[in-house]
Amino acid sequence: MTGLWGLWAAVAFWVVAWALNVRLANSAYRQARAVRIGVPVLFGVAILVLWEGIVTGFGVSPVILPAPSAIAAKFAASTETLWLDFSQTVLKGALSGFLIGAGAAFATALAVDRSPFLQRGLLPIGNFVAALPIVGIAPILVNWFGFDWQSKAAVVVAMVFFPILVNTVQGLKEAGRMQLDLMRTYAASYPQTLLKLRLPAAMPFIFNGLRVATTLALIGAIVAEYFGSPTRGMGFRISTEVGRLGLDMVWAEITVAALAGSVFYGLVAMLEKRVAFWHPSQRE
């Protein structure tokens, strides 16, 4: 009975929150920063409340779908394990692979920069490979590099390399004819033109690749763990906990993955704002 009351309260909360959002979104303050952040946050909170209400109201078994409060409790109770998994998967696997892969892609793009012939060959192939399910290579790389984080980093390198390469090569072509001619009238050398004009002009493209790569890096690091890992890591924990029906732990890991993914993406987006502040997409 109390459960049903909870459900009705949750529905009521959702309706009120939605009405408030409608008011806010159509009010004169809709351009204000607080409103632009507040509306989606309220929407998210309302969904969590509704989820909690449905789970308690209908008495959904925690083996199927645990309530947000139960997930939060599990999260708070097992921060140590979660941190261990996070550092194994994200810091060691995904981040190192991301840095190596981005560096390699960047270096390759610069290496083929002086050869339009190679660029014309590399671009279509790179574009094609970037659309392939490269994650499938995970078992092979785990076989080559062993179970620890090195193999996860290798999978991440393979996954992020092509999107970043293609975007960087494309970006280096972005400087306009006029701008290049101006550099020539300054008698600027090749490295000077590259450093002062073409690289800055390429930044929006490079960051486009980097942003796509952040998500791919986490996917790669987690999938690789399904093919063998030491007894820690987010992919390892998720697959074992699903087997034991410890779904609250699985959701806690998903929360960590979501937070890590969002923060990672946010950091890259913030860096982009600093570096490519002049691009129209960054101006408001």
Add this chain to the structure above:
Amino acid sequence: MAMKSETGKTGRLYRLSVWSVRRMANALPVLAVLAAIVVLWYAGSVAMNAKWAYAQAERAGETLSLSQLIADTQSQNRPRLPPPHQVFAELWDSTVEKKITSKRSLVYHGWVTLSATFQGFALGVSVGILMAVGIVCSRTLEMSLMPWAIISQTVPVVAIAPMIIVLSNSLGIDGRATPKAIISAYLCFFPVLVGMTKGLRSPDRMQLDLLKTYGASGAATFRKLRLPGSVPYLFTSLKVGIAAALVGTVVGELPTGAIQGLGARILIGDQFGNPMQIWAALFAAAILAGGLVTLIGAIQTLVLRRMGMEQ
């Protein structure tokens, strides 16, 4: 009269030759890079398989000459890196030589993956279009939904994959096709949402004003201006979406202990230590992805020509 047709003919010939030269000029660099990849691959396979060849020779008490070593690395049963011809032999063997209905046929597994991809694609595209329409029509929806749609893509989908399978199993949905389709829809709805939102907003002030002077209702404006205007954007994002849907399906097959589909072939090849099978499945997935993107591209050309919007 005769002269005119003569120049017309040479003109066409000239244009044809310009076209083919341009085509050649585009194909040549691609072929060169492909050739370089094949050479590197062969070199890599010699280097990576050499250890095993040496170990075998030592056990037999022989010493290997360079040519013997190379020959051996190119024909091992379980190489660390199979050379291209071994992969293609396996690919040929498991597509053309096997019956399509056979459990060992890649055509069969490819079909399983393809059908799940299509289901996921259909689901993802519908959700993406519906959300885009909602976002264009309602400012509240735009402000509350758009940030979450972006956040949803930063969540690694594989973390959710086992979860979706448990959920759909306990909801009484049998089979592995549905969870796979949901995972692939999760990856493919986002590009469609972004492209479609952009497309529905692509008509400019002038065009909107014109419809207003006609006294067109909101629904009519949507149907006659916004919807047709969004088609080119939609197709561009469909191409990204179908590739993403295939990636999603394969990812959905990997961690879930599937027994059918290209992802399952990779999984089983890993468990039984059969690298050729993994590589063949990877190439089959690549061919599938290429085919799907080409297919959408062809439909795009056809539809846009029909609508008089060729670029």
